[in-house]
Amino acid sequence: MQATTFAVVITSYNYRDFVLEAVESALSQTRKAAQVIVVDDGSTDGSDILLRERYGADERVTLISSVNGGQLSAFQHGVNAARADVVSFLDSDDCWGPEYLARLGELYDVRADIDFVFSDLQLFDQQNRVMRFHDRAVDLGYTAISTYVLTQWYGAPTSALSMRMSWALQVLDLPGSFQRTWRLSADNCLVFGCSVLGAHKYYLPTGCVRYRIHGKNGWWSNQSPRIEYVNKMTSSALIRHYAARVGMGPECIEFTKLEFMTKPQPPWSETKRYARLVMMRRISPWRKWERALNILRRGWRLRG
Structure with a gap:
């Protein structure tokens, strides 16, 4: 049995204070990633310079600098550069415990039928609690109908998401106009897309994902009735787009x-x-x- 290979895609915008911790957590995994790809999305706080000073000569890290296009655009740049069996996503203000990829690998290695895995998260900094889907591992099977009809979200924030490369390429194959809509919260594209297009999903609590709560969180710090309304409307349109691709009605x-x-x-x-x-x-x-x-x-x- 050949071991599953991992590419880590870290996307960053103006998180100079946090990005090195995120990269180091990816490099410090007990099960090493085949690639650690860092996409700087046009930062203006010196993040790009800091990353090049620290990792410019490090063969373990691939650095990509792009014009600011938002989170979806950064995901697309990162996945297009990936060459591995599974892509694991990490926001640059979060970090992983050293066993995270090992825990994922134990599942992906023996379950070729699993396409998409998400984990629990430990909130830290301004909050301290655990976000979880359930108190045990759950094989969710297929979730297309529940997602299409109920807009059910079978996933987690970006840093707890992973999927096989073929699925990452499928869900991120979106029209350019979607980049404007999903400058933030583009993990919806990963979560809804995999559900509607037919990925086999699995929830695996690892206890290894640390999700930072701070004043600059794009989604967490901007919750309001208006934002919730816009998010539901754009999510509904996103689901309909994926559904149309597979003829779902x-x-x-x-x-x-x-x-x-x-x-x-x-x-x-x-x-x-x-x-x-x-x-x-x-x-x-x-x-x-x-x-x-x-x-x-x-x-x-x-x-x-």
């Missing part, structure tokens, strides 16, 4: 039970979500309840 809800069957041990929250989806089908009320109860019974038997 409202009729996909007819296959809700089949999608649920791809989840070997669904959390109870996921079971209830799919029962809700069945209740949205255009069939008689009696059949809705019958099929929803079938999903609930199956989920109860399989719950972890």
Whole structure:
């Protein structure tokens, strides 16, 4: 069995105070990455100069400087330079514990069917708590219908996301106009895109991702009703774009039970979500309840 290779893509904009810590955390992994790619997205705070002084002669690090185009553009530059089996993304204000890639590798090495893995996060700096999808590892199977109908987000912020290279290339193959929309929160493109296009997803709590909360967080520090509204509208449009690429439409809800069957041990929250989806089908009320109860019974038997 050949070991999975990893490319780390670090995107940075005006995070001079944090970026070296992020890069060092990627270089200090017990399971070494084949590439560590740092994309400076037109920083004006001297980040680019600092990176070149520190890593310009370091063969382990690939430095890319670009005109400021936003996070989606930086993702695209980084992935286009990657040559590995799996891409792991890291924001330049976050960092990883040394076992992160090792934990991911243990899964990717033995599960060729897994396309996309996301982890829990330890918040630090201005907050101290854990963000998690569930309290155990979860094989989520396929999530296209739940994402398309409910705009369900099966993922985590950027620094806890990884996917096989073929999927990174697929989801980042977007029209140039999308770069303006996704200057921030472009992890939505990774998360929604992989779900709708049909990636097999897995949640793996590693305890290794440190997510910094500070005054300059693009998404975290700009939450408001207006921002939430705009994000939901743009996310809906993004999902429709990916759905159009694979010919997905409202009729996909007819296959809700089949999608649920791809989840070997669904959390109870996921079971209830799919029962809700069945209740949205255009069939008689009696059949809705019958099929929803079938999903609930199956989920109860399989719950972890």
